[in-house]
Amino acid sequence: MSGSKYSPEFTNQVVLEVVDKHRTIKAVAESYNLVAQTVGVWVKEYRKKNPDPETENLTSAESAELERLRKDLREARMENEFLKKRQPSSRRNHSSCPLHVHLLARRQLPRSAHVPMPHRVSLGIL
The missing domain is CATH 1.20.5 (Single alpha-helices involved in coiled-coils or other helix-helix interfaces)
Structure with a gap:
């Protein structure tokens, strides 16, 4: 770790979160805004120097x-x-989406026309 831009105290703190608290390397790296590979190298070095007595x-x-x-x-x-984590839904309930129909002057549709909306199809009617 010579030439490292991180202090030994900081690296030790990060490593101990992985080793003692059993958090994933990726999660710890993200929480400190670090690259997971760097944290993985620090943990590997720590484990070589400090084998688990158990x-x-x-x-x-x-x-x-x-x-x-x-x-x-x-x-x-x-x-x-x-x-x-709440996942954004890619499926929408199209039955609740209003369908706007612009009537042409020549051909009039019935006032209460029900146009079925196919599921997962977005339509644009001009």
């Missing part, structure tokens, strides 16, 4: 299983965050 005595199979479970948990949290 995982030191695990077999390679147990370690792999723990990593898989952590990955599943991260993905579930990301899905949960995504589902909490």
Whole structure:
């Protein structure tokens, strides 16, 4: 990290949010307005220097299983965050959209003409 424009205290704060609070690298990077790859490098360096004492005595199979479970948990949290956000709807209820018909002077339509509106079709009648 030599030549880094971020102080060691700042990088440590960012890394600890990922490691201690189990937040995703992407979410932490966005909250600090950083690139996710940069935060990922910081976390990787931190984990090399500070191995988790809980995982030191695990077999390679147990370690792999723990990593898989952590990955599943991260993905579930990301899905949960995504589902909490209100998504803009691309489907509109066209039955509530008024249809304006301009009558021609020569041909008159009945006053209460019902023109069915096909779903998902926007019409422009001149």
